[in-house]
Every structure is written in C-alpha cells, then in structure tokens.
Amino acid sequence: MSHSSATTPTQPNCGNNPSFRPNPIKPLTPLLLLALLTLLTSCGGGENNVSSGNRSGTLHWGNGTEPQSLDPHIATGVPEHKIIVALMEGLVLKDSKTLEPRPGVATSWDISDDGRVYTFYLRKDARWSNGDPHNAHDYVWSWWRALQPALGNLYAYMYFPIANAKEYYEGQISDFEQVGVKALDDHTLQVTLNNPTPYFLQLLDHYSLYPVHRATIEKFGDADQRGTRWTYEGNLVGNGAFQLSEWKINRRVVVERNPHYWDAESIKLNKIIFYPIENAVTVERMFRAGQLHYSGTVPADKIATYRERKDPSLHIAPxxxxxxxxxxxxxxxxxxxxxxxxxxxxxxxxxxxxxxxxxxxxxxxxxxxxxxxxxxxxxxxxxxxxxxxxxxxxxxxxxxxxxxxxxxxxxxxxxxxxxxxxxxxxxxxxxxxxxxxxxxxxxxxxxxxxxxxxxxxxxxxxxxxxxxxxxxxxxxxxxxxxxxxxxxxxxxxxxxxxxxxxxxxxxxxxxxxxxxxxxxxxxxxxxxxxxTSNNLVNASVKNFNDNILNQPSFKEMYLEAGPADAGAKN
Known part of the structure; x- marks a missing residue:
C-alpha cells in the first residue's frame, strides 16, 4: 500500500459534537496546536490525554495524515488502513505477531487438493454495525462492486487470482456469474482461483477485499459512484470491532466499540481517537507531553536520543x-x-x-x-x-x-x-x-x-x-x-x-x-x-505487537494505567 502522512488535529471536544459537515477546517499551526492539546484536552483539570484515556479506555493515536477515504474499495494509503481495519473486517485476520491467517468473519475454511477452490464457513452471529445480518451474499455483491471499472479501484488487480475476475474487470466478459465467487448458502462462500495462490488467505485481510454494506451504499448513490456520503459520520456501516462516531476533517476521526461485533465481549478498548498530524516534531512533542499513546513518526534527530537512554517507548522493527x-x-x-x-x-x-x-x-x-x-x-x-x-x-x-x-x-x-x-x-x-x-x-x-x-x-x-x-x-x-x-x-x-x-x-x-x-x-x-518501522508507544498500551507489516490489532489492545501515563521523559 502506498505510504505517507499530511495534516493536523485539534483538541478533542468535551461537550456534544455537531453533526459532520464536509467543509475543510483551517488547520492550526503546530505550536498553537500543541498548546491547545496540552491545555484543553481534559475540559477540567490538568490531566493529559494518556492519563484520562487509560481510565476511560480511550486510545489516542497519532495517525500521520487526514484519510483520503474510508471506502475500502477506494483507499490506498497506510493512514487510511489504520482506521479501516478498526471499522471493518475480512473473512480472515492475521495473527498480530506471526501474520499467520486466523479466523475472521469466517470461522474456518477448506482448500481443495489442487489448491484452487476455497470454501469459507461464515459466522452465523456475524452482524453489521447497525445490527443487520452479515452473510456470504455480502461478499459476492461487494466484490462485484470492487470490480466495477467506474469505481476506479486502484487495487482491482488484487482480485485477479480469482477465476475470471481480470476478464470481468477488463470487459472481456460481462456476466459476473462467471467470476469465481459464489454464495452456496447464507453462510458458505466458495472462491475459485485461476491457479494455486500461496498468498490468497493473506489477501483476504487486506481492506480492498473487505465487504461493504449494500443498503448503505445504495442509499447514498450508485454502487460504482465515488465520493458519496456513505462513509461520513453518522452514515458508515461496517462489520469491524469499532464503529465510526465522529469525523472532523483535519482534526480527528473517532471510533467507538461496536456492540454488534461477533467478538464484542473480548474488545477492551472503548474508543480510539485518530489524529491527523503531519509534522513529525509536533507529534513527538505531543507524545512526550502525554497527549498521545502512539506515534508512527519519530524525527530522525530524536531516534539517537531515545536509543541512548534505552527508552522503552521507542519501537524499531523490520x-x-x-x-x-x-x-x-x-x-x-x-x-x-x-x-x-x-x-x-x-x-x-x-x-x-x-x-x-x-x-x-x-x-x-x-x-x-x-x-x-x-x-x-x-x-x-x-x-x-x-x-x-x-x-x-x-x-x-x-x-x-x-x-x-x-x-x-x-x-x-x-x-x-x-x-x-x-x-x-x-x-x-x-x-x-x-x-x-x-x-x-x-x-x-x-x-x-x-x-x-x-x-x-x-x-x-x-x-x-x-x-x-x-x-x-x-x-x-x-x-x-x-x-x-x-x-x-x-x-x-x-x-x-x-x-x-x-x-x-x-x-x-x-x-x-x-x-x-x-x-x-x-x-x-x-x-x-x-x-524500518519507528513507533513511539506509551507503556500503558498493552498487546501492541511489532510485526513486519506494522499492522496494529486494535481488537487485542488494551490500556493499563501506570507511572508512564505522562508519556516519555524529555
């Protein structure tokens, strides 16, 4: 996936939040931003975000940039990925340490002897975040949508291992029934590949193959229409561990625990606030000030300082x-x-x-x-x-x-x-x-x-x-x-x-x-x-596992109050 960063947040709201409006808000300068975050985050005392977040189960996450889109069939960047994986889920998950395939919406799967036919058995308790049943037909429709040329899905080629997916996308065939994806019943999905594909299960944990909620998309436009309001605050319906509660352009994206998620009882975080912070110096200062639990950006001239004092906040990994x-x-x-x-x-x-x-x-x-x-x-x-x-x-x-x-x-x-x-x-x-x-x-x-x-x-x-x-x-x-x-x-x-x-x-x-x-x-x-991945992670964040894709598993993370609440030392 493409990788980068670019925008700024403001302090979290403490009262009622107005409904989303798609009008850009003028970004604050980094110094003013830091001052406001330091002074106003708690709306009462002098408590910082990390301390209050540890008590309330709210993870404060420096996300690098304003997301381009939260539509999994349009997004292409790492910042988008971090938010989408909180809101949505594929048939298969990756183990947060080893990246080995693990059950997601599918409880299990069979692979034919020739390695070409995969049969997935979906959870009967799977639900969308609005409570609607979530089944195999959702995948057939979603993958049909992802292969509509007018949608402009830059990841369409990720589907090409599937039989006839490339031919359908390029217009060589017009009948989607010929593409190798079939709902055998409500809870059984069969996928036929052109050839054995060693990485196919890994693909299913990439957001480009995530399912989307048909009724919501069709409510706000055509299936292949880009940029409709279906991903906006108050509209987006997902199937992940969290649901979108707030999206303020250039300020923050807030997700909260989804009560309809199939594994909701095991989710320990109540809320994640993603901040679009482009400036590496600003985000590192915010981390040290206890305003962020996590930063995926570390200024180059600060890395040596963290290393010299053997600061456990610094995570450097392949x-x-x-x-x-x-x-x-x-x-x-x-x-x-x-x-x-x-x-x-x-x-x-x-x-x-x-x-x-x-x-x-x-x-x-x-x-x-x-x-x-x-x-x-x-x-x-x-x-x-x-x-x-x-x-x-x-x-x-x-x-x-x-x-x-x-x-x-x-x-x-x-x-x-x-x-x-x-x-x-x-x-x-x-x-x-x-x-x-x-x-x-x-x-x-x-x-x-x-x-x-x-x-x-x-x-x-x-x-x-x-x-x-x-x-x-x-x-x-x-x-x-x-x-x-x-x-x-x-x-x-x-x-x-x-x-x-x-x-x-x-x-x-x-x-x-x-x-x-x-x-x-x-x-x-x-x-x-x-x-290399260079992350700053507050000691109160538990089950943050380094892996070679630098992919977080928000459903596994939790917060534990302790002496590190104030962030790293200066």
Whole structure:
C-alpha cells in the first residue's frame, strides 16, 4: 500500500459534537496546536490525554495524515488502513505477531487438493454495525462492486487470482456469474482461483477485499459512484470491532466499540481517537507531553536520543516496505531509460540512510525487500556517478547540457523534504542538472500522481501481504498503482501467467527475478531505501505487537494505567 502522512488535529471536544459537515477546517499551526492539546484536552483539570484515556479506555493515536477515504474499495494509503481495519473486517485476520491467517468473519475454511477452490464457513452471529445480518451474499455483491471499472479501484488487480475476475474487470466478459465467487448458502462462500495462490488467505485481510454494506451504499448513490456520503459520520456501516462516531476533517476521526461485533465481549478498548498530524516534531512533542499513546513518526534527530537512554517507548522493527521515486515516463527528458538509470546511479543511498534517516533503514537497490519469502533479487544498480554521466551524455545531455529543469513532487513532510533536498544536490553535483522541489498536501499529491500530473514523484510501498508478488504486480500495464505509464507486456506475462503457473516455490522466485531485472533495467522507479518501522508507544498500551507489516490489532489492545501515563521523559 502506498505510504505517507499530511495534516493536523485539534483538541478533542468535551461537550456534544455537531453533526459532520464536509467543509475543510483551517488547520492550526503546530505550536498553537500543541498548546491547545496540552491545555484543553481534559475540559477540567490538568490531566493529559494518556492519563484520562487509560481510565476511560480511550486510545489516542497519532495517525500521520487526514484519510483520503474510508471506502475500502477506494483507499490506498497506510493512514487510511489504520482506521479501516478498526471499522471493518475480512473473512480472515492475521495473527498480530506471526501474520499467520486466523479466523475472521469466517470461522474456518477448506482448500481443495489442487489448491484452487476455497470454501469459507461464515459466522452465523456475524452482524453489521447497525445490527443487520452479515452473510456470504455480502461478499459476492461487494466484490462485484470492487470490480466495477467506474469505481476506479486502484487495487482491482488484487482480485485477479480469482477465476475470471481480470476478464470481468477488463470487459472481456460481462456476466459476473462467471467470476469465481459464489454464495452456496447464507453462510458458505466458495472462491475459485485461476491457479494455486500461496498468498490468497493473506489477501483476504487486506481492506480492498473487505465487504461493504449494500443498503448503505445504495442509499447514498450508485454502487460504482465515488465520493458519496456513505462513509461520513453518522452514515458508515461496517462489520469491524469499532464503529465510526465522529469525523472532523483535519482534526480527528473517532471510533467507538461496536456492540454488534461477533467478538464484542473480548474488545477492551472503548474508543480510539485518530489524529491527523503531519509534522513529525509536533507529534513527538505531543507524545512526550502525554497527549498521545502512539506515534508512527519519530524525527530522525530524536531516534539517537531515545536509543541512548534505552527508552522503552521507542519501537524499531523490520518493516516490509520500500521508499522509492516514481518517474513519469511520458515526460520527454525522462523517456530514455539511460536518463532514468543515470538518475538512479547518482543517489548515495548510504549517505541518506546514515545521515538523514538514522533509524536503521537499509539502502535499496531493488523494489522488493530482500528476504521476502526467501526471495533475494539480484541488482546491478549501484552508486556510480562516472558511469551515470556517460549514460546521460549518451542520451544527448553531456554534462547535463540541455537537460530541462525537472521537478520532484513529494507529499508534505519534513522527512520527505530532506530526502528530496539531498537528491536534488546529488543530481546537481554528479550530473549537473537542475531539479525543483514541489510539495503537496496528501490528497492533492495522490491526485497528481494518479493522473500522471508530475515528473518525478516520491513514493513508498508497504507490503499488503508477505510475498514478492505484492511489490512486482504494482507495475503491470495500466495497473492502478503503477502510476508511471511504463508498460511491458513481457513483464505482465511473467507476473500474471508464468509465476502463478510455476510448479515449485524456487521456480516461482526465479520468474520473479527475471521480471524484477526487467523493471530495474527500464527503471521507471528508483528504489532508495528499505523501511524500518519507528513507533513511539506509551507503556500503558498493552498487546501492541511489532510485526513486519506494522499492522496494529486494535481488537487485542488494551490500556493499563501506570507511572508512564505522562508519556516519555524529555
């Protein structure tokens, strides 16, 4: 999934909340925001959010940015993911430590001997958050909706392992009955795949395959209509452990325990307040001031301080994700792959990791993080300014002469800005080309890259499931998350046909390596570093488990009051 951050919260309301209005509220400056949060959060005494939250069962969560959408068939980002997984649930869950499949809406499942047919047995006590029965027919309708081209689901390709899903989405067949998903009865769902798919159960815990409430969607518009009011405060009906109670644009999203959830009795949190905080310095100060239980952002220059004092609040863990730059291959000066490779060969990744990031990030020379399901892709990409200058000269720009000023787009974040500035300087030093920087707020940035209204764009991809396919199927021709306009039918054939039909795991990994070699040779994307997850977690938060997808399990978490209520020490 794409990854980023961008917006600000205000203090929680203490009285009655007005109904939602979709009008943006002017964000507060970080300093004013911090002052208000510190002074006004308790509406009475001087108690901070962490202390009061521990007593009331309210988790205060720094979420990184204002969500683009809470529609699981439209959202694409990590901040959206965190909220959606609280509100909705798939057939299968992931174990919060091992990521192994666990029962969700489905209590169990059978897999045919040939690995192609999955039969899921759904809970008879499953309910939507408004109390409606929740059954197998909801999945058939929801997956039909997700495959409507007019909806613009950028994750539509996640359905393509299912028999005839790709053909239906692309209009080659018009009868959804031919797609391999059937409700055998109210509580039995059968899914037929094109080929055995090792990661299929993992897919079912990704929000793009979550069910949606048909009556609610149809109440506010057509099934394939984007941006209707069905996800607004007071309207959204989900099937998860929590339900949406408040959404104030640029301020907070509040979810409360869902009494109709099948496992409601085991849920210990009463409420989660998600704050869209873009500024890393602000969110870290708020954490130390006891206004947040959690921050997924730590300023690079603070990491060493936390490490030196062995502060248990700091959680650094391996993270299945890659930070990279997309290149719009339609831009005239970027159409020649020699230019793109020259750009990739003049980024000093070691310097970026050690001097800017400082959080254990690993320089990346491939798009797929090494070690994913035993996959270690080869790469000839290296920091080699001399060879890069020759490539640029061969492309018609000796010593950068005649190369048009080119723009790096990034979503608003101090961390992204520092990396862009460093790369801007590297390209000037080694290639003598001029690069301008442009930052945009998260939603605007997403629109720009999706519509190819950019030249070079910052990007990140966090694994949705643990398999190399999740990184490589991004770059299929016309893939919703490709966003580079690069297209290679031979690459598509390897990913969509050869790999799924491979007889052994080793053969499948060899096919992926061939495909990734093609991608790196053409270089429509420039890998920069492999992520680590850097979180700040208050000691009162229990059952927060680090995992390589950095996915929280809110249904398992609870709060326990203690001496750490005031946050980390200064």
């Amino acid at each position: 993270y299945l994700g890659v930070y990279f730059y997309r290149i719009n291959t339609r831009i005239p000066q970027l159409q020649d792959k020699r230019v793109r490779r020259a750009l990739g060969m003049t980024i000093d990744r070691d310097k970026i990791s050690q001097r800017i990031l400082k959080g254990g990030q690993i320089p990346a020379y491939t798009i797929t993080p090494p070690g994913t399901m035993g996959y270690y892709p080869k790469s000839d990409l290296a920091f080699d300014p001399e060879a890069a200058r020759q490539l640029l000269a061969d492309a018609g720009y000796p010593n950068g002469e005649g190369f048009p000023a080119t723009e790096i787009l990034y979503n608003t974040s101090e961390g992204h800005r520092k990396i862009a500035v460093a790369i801007q300087q590297m390209w000037k030093k080694h290639l003598n080309i001029d690069v301008k920087l442009l930052n945009q707020e998260w939603k605007v940035y997403l629109n720009s890259v999706t519509s190819l209204d950019y030249e070079i764009g910052r990007a990140g991809w966090i694994g949705d499931y643990v398999d190399p396919n999740n990184f490589l199927d991004m770059f299929l021709c016309n893939g919703g998350n490709n966003r580079t306009s690069w297209c290679n039918p031979e690459y598509d054939q390897l990913i969509l046909k050869a790999a799924p039909e491979a007889k052994t795991h080793a053969e499948r990994l060899a096919i992926f390596e061939r495909a990734e070699t093609m991608l790196l040779d053409a270089m429509p994307v420039i890998p920069i570093y492999i992520y």
